[in-house]
Amino acid sequence: MGKLLIVGTVAFDEIETPFGKTGKILGGAATFIGLAASQFDVDSAIISIVGEDMEQEYLDLLANKGIDLSGLEIVKGGKTFYWKGKYHNDLNSRDTLVTELNTLADFNPVVPDHFKDADVVMLGNLHPSTQMSVIDQMEKRPKLIILDTMNFWMDNALPELKDVIKYIDVITINDEEARQLTNEYSLVKAAEKIQDMGPKFVVIKKGEHGALLFHEEKVFFAPALPLEEVFDPTGAGDTFAGGFAGYIAATGNTSFNSLKNGVIHGSNLASFSVERFGTERMQDLERDEVNKRLHQFKTLTQFDIELK
Amino acid sequence: MGKLLIVGTVAFDEIETPFGKTGKILGGAATFIGLAASQFDVDSAIISIVGEDMEQEYLDLLANKGIDLSGLEIVKGGKTFYWKGKYHNDLNSRDTLVTELNTLADFNPVVPDHFKDADVVMLGNLHPSTQMSVIDQMEKRPKLIILDTMNFWMDNALPELKDVIKYIDVITINDEEARQLTNEYSLVKAAEKIQDMGPKFVVIKKGEHGALLFHEEKVFFAPALPLEEVFDPTGAGDTFAGGFAGYIAATGNTSFNSLKNGVIHGSNLASFSVERFGTERMQDLERDEVNKRLHQFKTLTQFDIELK
Numbered sequence: 201m202g203k204l205l206i207v208g209t210v211a212f213d214e215i216e217t218p219f220g221k222t223g224k225i226l227g228g229a230a231t232f233i234g235l236a237a238s239q240f241d242v243d244s245a246i247i248s249i250v251g252e253d254m255e256q257e258y259l260d261l262l263a264n265k266g267i268d269l270s271g272l273e274i275v276k277g278g279k280t281f282y283w284k285g286k287y288h289n290d291l292n293s294r295d296t297l298v299t300e301l302n303t304l305a306d307f308n309p310v311v312p313d314h315f316k317d318a319d320v321v322m323l324g325n326l327h328p329s330t331q332m333s334v335i336d337q338m339e340k341r342p343k344l345i346i347l348d349t350m351n352f353w354m355d356n357a358l359p360e361l362k363d364v365i366k367y368i369d370v371i372t373i374n375d376e377e378a379r380q381l382t383n384e385y386s387l388v389k390a391a392e393k394i395q396d397m398g399p400k401f402v403v404i405k406k407g408e409h410g411a412l413l414f415h416e417e418k419v420f421f422a423p424a425l426p427l428e429e430v431f432d433p434t435g436a437g438d439t440f441a442g443g444f445a446g447y448i449a450a451t452g453n454t455s456f457n458s459l460k461n462g463v464i465h466g467s468n469l470a471s472f473s474v475e476r477f478g479t480e481r482m483q484d485l486e487r488d489e490v491n492k493r494l495h496q497f498k499t500l501t502q503f504d505i506e507l508k
Numbered sequence: 509m510g511k512l513l514i515v516g517t518v519a520f521d522e523i524e525t526p527f528g529k530t531g532k533i534l535g536g537a538a539t540f541i542g543l544a545a546s547q548f549d550v551d552s553a554i555i556s557i558v559g560e561d562m563e564q565e566y567l568d569l570l571a572n573k574g575i576d577l578s579g580l581e582i583v584k585g586g587k588t589f590y591w592k593g594k595y596h597n598d599l600n601s602r603d604t605l606v607t608e609l610n611t612l613a614d615f616n617p618v619v620p621d622h623f624k625d626a627d628v629v630m631l632g633n634l635h636p637s638t639q640m641s642v643i644d645q646m647e648k649r650p651k652l653i654i655l656d657t658m659n660f661w662m663d664n665a666l667p668e669l670k671d672v673i674k675y676i677d678v679i680t681i682n683d684e685e686a687r688q689l690t691n692e693y694s695l696v697k698a699a700e701k702i703q704d705m706g707p708k709f710v711v712i713k714k715g716e717h718g719a720l721l722f723h724e725e726k727v728f729f730a731p732a733l734p735l736e737e738v739f740d741p742t743g744a745g746d747t748f749a750g751g752f753a754g755y756i757a758a759t760g761n762t763s764f765n766s767l768k769n770g771v772i773h774g775s776n777l778a779s780f781s782v783e784r785f786g787t788e789r790m791q792d793l794e795r796d797e798v799n800k801r802l803h804q805f806k807t808l809t810q811f812d813i814e815l816k
Contacts (some may be wrong), residue, residue, distance in 0.1 A: 290693065386599060388736045405671060409717040421731045421808050426720060428696045460811050494815055500729050501767050501809045507802055 204449035205246040205315045205342075206233050207334050208324020208438070209304060210254065210272065214284040217432050219293065225478045226258040227283065229324030229348070232435035235482040236442025236469045237322075238265035239490055239507075242448035245315045247271035247334065249307045251278035261483060271312045278303040291430050292407065303371065306355050316389070322441060322450040323347040323368070328360040334365040335367050344454045346370040347399075351377050354383055366398040372441050375407045387412060390418070401459055403444070405437055413463050415456050422463040423501060424495065425471040432477045436470045443469035468493055512552040512757035513623045513650075514541050515631020515642050517612060518562065518570075518580065521786055522592040525599065525790050533638045534566040535591065537632035537656070540743035542751025543790040544777045545630075546573035547798055548758035553626075555579035555617045555642070559586035560660040562642065569791060572697070578620045587609040599738050600715065619645040628757040629647050630749060631655040636668040643675050654678040654761045655707075659685050660752070678767070680749050682713045695720060696727070709751070709767055713745055721771050723764050724728055730771040731809060733779040740785045743780045747790065751777035776802055 213227030230246045230261050242384035245268035252274060263269055284298035298366060307330060316339040323331040325348045345368040353361045353375065366370055371394060379385055382393040391402040391414035402414040410423040410432070444459075451458055471493060475481045521535030538554045545552050545758040552575035560582060566599075571577055592606035605729070615638060624647040631639040633656045642651060653676040661669045662685065673679055679702060687693055690701040699710040699722035718731040751774035759766055779801060783789045 351809075386734075386736055386738070388734050406717070409714070410731070418761070419734055419808060420811070421734070423718070423729045423731065426692055426696050426727055426729070432514070457812070461813050464811055464813060491815065494813060498815065499815070500727060500810075501811075502729070503806075503809075505769050505772060505774055505802060505806070507799065507806065 201243050202449040202452050203240045203315060204237055204242045204249065204318065204445055205311065205318035205321045205334075205444070206230050206237065206244060207247045207309055207322070207364065208233060208326060208443075210246065210248040210250050210258075211283060212280040213434060214282070214298075215432055215434055215477060216286040218287070218289050219403065219431055220477075222477050225281070226255075226261070227434065228281065229438045231472065231479060232438035232482070233322055233324055233445065234267045235479055236439045236466070236473070237267060237446030237449070238267065238358055238445040238486065239443065239469060239487065242449045244268065244368055244444050244446070244449070245312060246309060247309045249273045249303050249305045250336055251275050251280040254280045257317055259450065268312070268315070269310060271310060273310075275303045275306075285434070287433065291433055296453075297453065314501050316340075319343045319452060320445055321345045322445040324438065324441070325350050328353055328364040329355050329402060330359070332364040332367070335364070343452065344369045344448055346372065346441065346445050348376075348437070349370045351375070351380055355458035361373035362397060363437050365394075368399050369454070370401040370403060370436070371399040372403040372444075374407070374437070377405050378402070388414075391419075403463060407436070411440065411463050411467060413459055414481065415459070418455075418456060420460045420463065422467040423497075424443055425496060425500065427471060427474070430474045433474050434478060438472050439473040440466035440470040442466070464494070464497055468497055471497070509549045510627040510757035510760050511623060511625065512545055512550045512753055513555065513619065513642075514538050514545065514552060514627045514632065514750075514753075515555045515617055515630070515639065516557050516634060517589050518554065518556040520649050521742060522590070522606075523740055523742055523785060524594040526595070527739055528785070530592070530785050531634060534563075534569070535742065535786055536589065536630045537746045539787060540746035540781065540790070541630055541632055541750035541753065542570055542575045543783070543787055545573065545574060545746045545754030547751065547777060547793065547795065550754050552576065552754070552757070553579055553588070553620060555619060555695050557583060557615045558683070559583050559588040562588045574666060576620070576623070579618060581618075583611045583614075586795040593597045593742070595741065598742055600602040602687075617642050627793045628653045628753055628761060629653045632657050632746065632749070633658050635664050636661055636672040637809070639677070640668070640672040643672070651760065652756055654680065654749065655752050656680045656745070657685070662688055670705060671741040676799035677682045677762070678709040678715060679707040680709060680711040680745070681809060682715070682745070686710075686712050688703045691712065696722075699727075711771060712747065714725055715741070716743070717746065719768055719771055719775060724795065726764060726769065728768045729762075730775040731805075732775055733804060733808065738782045741782050742786060744782050747781040748774035748778040750774070753807070760789075772802070772805055776805055
């Protein structure tokens with residue numbers, strides 16, 4: 201059982217889709233990552249910050265999944281990071297209606313002593329300097345450091361982002377962001393350029409179109425499972441990352457073949473996440489359901505052409 | 509060696525992409541389908557119509573691939589169907605600058621006697637009534653009738669389209685067209701509805717995002733190979749269809765497993781087609797190159813997770 205250290209937001213989300221709207225519900229990158237990773241035999245911890253308004257039942261939910269919360273700071277009198285968004289009809293794009301940083305504005309992650317030797321570090325989408333400060337606190341080089349980021353940091357903290365990605369092993373990024381970071385339209389060329397910046401592995405997320413894993417000259421593709429209904433895409437990317445990181449931490453294997461399996465597991469878990477609002481589907485997800493859907497993934501992509 | 513009957517345009521294309529522009533070059537659905545199908549051991553024929561301006565070297569090119577042209581009508585004094593288009597920077601969308609139907613306006617396909625017993629019929633994108641007239645001329649029910657169509661016919665000949673698709677086995681259509689035909693956003697639901705209209709198999713083409721094959725409750729996904737450079741997408745869909753149809757005709761096997769292999773072969777050939785303008789890359793494509801890239805397709809998607 202490997203140790204997985206997760207850094208990211210634990211937040212309130214308020215979501216509107218064509219299918220309905222929520223009140224303030226549990227959200228945040230670290231939340232989705234942690235829930236997905238809990239599908240594997242890992243010893244995981246979340247480092248984050250919330251306000252006093254964070255509901256105890258949400259924290260209990262994470263703790264009951266075996267997630268160590270000793271690195272989760274609760275700020276007295278503070279308010280939790282809050283995001284409100286509305287999805288367009290095709291669910292492929294959304295408008296952010298409200299972003300309140302609240303306590304997140306003063307987030308200085310402190311790695312608990314017993315996780316300074318984590319095997320895998322999953323850096324959720326945060327300011328690159330915040331991500332860097334976590335790497336600096338590790339006592340030994342983790343087997344794998346995975347970093348997620350977004351276009352906001354490319355626009356507002358590019359030098360810091362370029363600095364931190366020198367030190368990581370895997371970057372997860374969406375297709376438009378990969379293009380923005382490299383000025384290359386071809387994802388093959390973009391992934392090459394990103395590897396030159398540091399990460400040995402580049403995962404390019406294409407939402408409903410799946411994900412690509414690049415390493416040296418090799419490329420692997422994990423489709424998204426075609427679904428009858430996508431209900432709420434919020435957290436799908438983080439669920440993907442959590443499944444990926446959780447699988448690697450559980451196996452301790454950082455080979456390309458293992459990372460291939462990781463992206464399949466990540467895609468598999470993300471296909472559940474989008475079936476309900478927020479974390480609802482992930483809260484009680486059974487391993488039997490997960491294994492059953494893995495079979496669908498295999499059927500979806502495996503073929504038997506005799507090669508000459 | 510099965511018989512493959514191909515119906516569609518043989519045309520002049522004039523193409524502009526961010527990488528350059530062509531003069532009038534060989535194009536047309538039947539051309540791309542025929543060139544792709546010629547990668548397999550098939551006895552194929554093209555039914556089409558051109559004007560006297562069609563260059564002999566282009567017809568020789570097709571004939572030299574072993575394609576029977578006895579059903580290709582050359583109209584004395586007539587002009588060949590001509591399309592001119594310009595691709596946008598991302599190559600995912602294009603503007604049609606000129607469409608001249610010319611001789612195509614009077615196209616009444618006549619199936620040569622020796623192809624009235626074809627094993628596979630590939631109906632390229634044409635007016636649905638024209639497609640229907642070919643089916644009516646067959647002496648025995650082909651093993652597989654494949655039909656390609658587009659949104660233009662949904663807008664302008666929907667009753668005729670709905671009529672012809674009752675009689676076919678496989679429809680190939682792009683994602684937006686599948687949604688338009690069914691009013692369903694989910695491609696899973698759209699494919700269900702289309703199967704209810706007649707075709708037992710539904711192939712949904714997603715361009716650079718690959719293709720889905722639906723049959724009953726089953727679904728298979730063939731990715732598009734991630735390429736360093738896409739030069740000209742013209743004909744990619746027809747090349748895909750030609751590879752698919754050619755493989756089925758060569759094997760004579762119309763099982764779901766065989767059709768899965770067909771979409772992989774189609775995707776594989778399409779990945780070559782887009783590397784040069786028009787048919788250039790397909791004209792001298794060697795089977796060795798094709799087989800080599802099939803290996804890449806296998807590496808791209810095959811994984812080894814032990815399922816429980």
